[in-house]
Amino acid sequence: MTIGIIGAMIEEVEPLLKELKLERKLVKAGMEFNHGELWNNKVVIVKSGIGKVNAAVCTQILIDDFNVDAVINVGVAGGVGEDVYPGDVIIAENLVQHDMDSTAFGDKRGQIPRLDTFDFKCDETLLLKSKRACEKMNNCKYFVGRIVTGDQFIADSDKIKWLSEEFSALACEMEGGSVAQVCYLNDIPFVVIRSASDNANNGAHMDYEKFKPIAVNNSVTILKNMLETM
DSSP: OEEEESSSSHHHHHHHHOOEEEEEEEEETEEEEEEEETEEEEEEEEEOOSSHHHHHHHHHHHHHHHHHHHEEEEEEEEOOSSTOOTOOOEEEEEETTTTTGGGTTTTOOOOOTOOOOSSEEOOHHHHHHHHHHHTSSSSOOOEEEEEEESSSOOOOHHHHHHHHHHHHHEEEESHHHHHHHHHHHHHHHHEEEEEEEEEETTEOOOOOHHHHHHHHHHHHHHHHHHHOOO
């Protein structure tokens, strides 16, 4: 079994690369795919770059070139749910692309036209492993629910409230929904896990340099706990 691990930014994958027993590298579409062993599991770790197109290209390469059996997407998100605070973990139960708008044709906002699903549901087994991984951590507050994705960096409190009201979102970011769509189309199990950096809905904010080690620790610990049971 080979697991693809995607982070959008180098901060999100660098600590994992330090733990990786590297076997080979492949550079494709400007992305470096690091294939090797991580905590007794075959993995491919890659920094996709920011945004939906980067994430989609990255995910398809993992599927086509490395034949991954599952994909785990980790990283940072903005909190949307009123109870989500910096450092909290959000595990996606499902994902919606909030910037998809074909309402002029009668579709629900977020619905990708002519696709047979509204949201992209994470794999139940990976979801359970993610929750159990969080439960093993000390002082880790986590939530399970919807994460919304769009090619927009959202800092406006009104837009955050709209995402909460329109989609019942817990968090928003810029890659997860795209990873989810590609996995859905290829019938590949996936899960998306995020650490909240701020929340314009409740005014909570943490300086990025202070937040970064928290996010990194969350990602490393959750993935290690998960991979030990794979």
